[in-house]
Amino acid sequence: MKKSLLSALTAALILAACSQSDGVKSITTAELASHLNDPAYVIIDARDDSLFNGFKENGAKRGGHVAGAVQFSSTWLGRIDDDKFISFAAAKGITKDKTLIIYDTDPDALARVAAEFKARGYKVASYDKFIEYANDESLPMQSYANYELAVSAKWLKARLDEPNPPKIYEVSWGSVEKSAAYLSHIVEAYHFDTDLIEADPVWNLRPLNEIRANLASIGIAADTPVVLYSANQLAALRVLFALKYAGVKDVRFLNGSIYAWQELGYPVETKVNTPAPLPSFGEAAANLNINVSMPDDVIKMQKSVGLKLVSNRSWDEYVGKISGYDYIPGKGEPAGAIWGFAGSDSSNVADYYDPDDTLRNPDEIFALWQSQGINSDDYVAFYCGTGWRASVSWFMTELAGWKHAYVYDGGWNAWQMHSRYPVQLGAPNGASKPDSGNDYGKVYKAGGSCRG
The missing domain is CATH 3.40.250.10 (Rhodanese-like domain)
Known part of the structure; x- marks a missing residue:
């Protein structure tokens, strides 16, 4: 990129x-x-x-x-x-x-x-x-209420030289042997396979006890400081959401990924680092309230608190031209879904990226959402196909301290599996695609470890 x-x-x-x-x-x-x-x-x-x-x-x-x-x-x-x-x-x-x-x-x-x-x-x-x-x-x-969640390469490098440094994980789909992104990685980083936190066929989060056991198996407990990065930002933010859900107390996102690290001349390595497993995840309160799991949960919250369902799928997915996935046959969106900006396809949310591959600041994104009728005091659930892209939008709200923001984890994949859920095809009221104000001429790379 x-x-x-x-x-x-x-x-x-x-x-x-x-x-x-x-x-x-x-x-x-x-x-x-x-x-x-x-x-x-x-x-x-x-x-x-x-x-x-x-x-x-x-x-x-x-x-x-x-x-x-x-x-x-x-x-x-x-x-x-x-x-x-x-x-x-x-x-x-x-x-x-x-x-x-x-x-x-x-x-x-x-x-x-x-x-x-x-x-x-x-x-x-x-x-x-x-x-x-x-x-x-x-x-x-x-400043943003939870600004510390997104860290720079300079911050991370300095922390590695201090007592109790964070554990660094490169995040992508698949085992360490299959991870192209881990072939050259930040010094001392471990690999994090996204299958540890989600499972087919819906690709929802695994049960809480499974996630916690899997985290302990790769050296993460509730009180372990963690920094995540990925070649494609979606993977790291999907896992950050899962770790927050599980109750990890200090988990952060390396904004700019390994690219920002390398541009500053910081060291990388090719050797495989294997984390020592821990006997248990430890005691911590889970944050179950950030997740809206399945379509019935969405409908219940729409009736009880006026939940707004916000799509982070590409415009062509949103209007029903394509499903966006070879394993999701249905086209369309849940009825009433609002388009929350996204990217060129299921591999990215390019509307959310700056020219240097860092995240746009939240105020710019919130201005886009306001144009779509999405405000900070709303109850909002972001979704995409299976939860990866939606995690970026949720992370923006987390940075800013929104109180009623969720990921609808089942996404379009779960919704289209059952004909009883209402579907919309085409843009509501014939609307045209809104301008994200972010065209700097960039050609987006697809990224091979993204489920969307």
């Missing part, structure tokens, strides 16, 4: 802009504060996701981002097609009629992003005193 080289035009723009770097005005904290609610300005956070979401910078009293800031990470440069750049930026509210205030604590990254926009004809100012801003508690900041 990586673009290894900048396009010739992008490289030329950056070089040209770097020669004009003195033309970018650097502003003070007071100047930034004066433009916080100014519609003529756009404040842009160029840092990585973990810092935007809520992790603290070194020396900062508060974590998160300047209130109202949009995200445009320096790591996206070179990963956006040149003919898509302006429209991609505009979808985030970044337009040439406004003045951009770009901030970062990395001076090189700040200069690159400012130079890129300046070279393309935007009005640009830079701000390099974010720590000062973060330490002034009179100035507004925003």
Whole structure:
């Protein structure tokens, strides 16, 4: 999913802009504060996701981002097609009629992003005193309630050198012998076969006692700190959902996967690491309430609390053109399902990914959902074919601390197995496919270890 080289035009723009770097005005904290609610300005956070979401910078009293800031990470440069750049930026509210205030604590990254926009004809100012801003508690900041669930490669590398480091698991479908993604993996990582948490024919979560026994067999107890990653983000987030369900107290997602790790030059290895089994999972409360298992459970909650059923299947699946799977014959969606954005096919939810293969920040996704009538105080259950794609949407709500968000685990697969459940074909009211505002010209890879 990586673009290894900048396009010739992008490289030329950056070089040209770097020669004009003195033309970018650097502003003070007071100047930034004066433009916080100014519609003529756009404040842009160029840092990585973990810092935007809520992790603290070194020396900062508060974590998160300047209130109202949009995200445009320096790591996206070179990963956006040149003919898509302006429209991609505009979808985030970044337009040439406004003045951009770009901030970062990395001076090189700040200069690159400012130079890129300046070279393309935007009005640009830079701000390099974010720590000062973060330490002034009179100035507004925003962060997500459970930001710590999505971690950066830098965070993980630092934790490995501390006492009680987390256990790392590469997640994919199949045994370690069959896992192509484990052939080269993060140092000390183990393999996690998704069959440990789900089973055919519906591919629902296994019974709680089975999941817990399987986790103990690969070295995971309730109090084991765990970090998950996968070549295809869906697998790791599906398993994170299962571990939360089972009661693992500290489980996190490596945002950007092994790609982010390798880009920082961190070590990988090819040897197989085998986790020592544990005698038991231990005592912990399960989080059974995050799972809506089967169609009858959905219908019951629709009647009792007005549950909204949100599809994370591709548009062609949603409107009933295709089933999306060679093992699911039925086409359509549960009656009343709302489209919650997705991807090109059952292997991805590309609407949810940034150009660097990290997750889009939750606010961007929530804005899309609001356009579909999905709000933070709703009771919502996300589903796809069998639970993988839906886990990404659920994870977004978990980051933000939504109180009534679930995965409908049975998905379309369970629904279409029985004719007694009502089905919709075609987009409701003849609606057209909504725009996700995320077209940066990327070609999506399918990923071979995804059930969708």
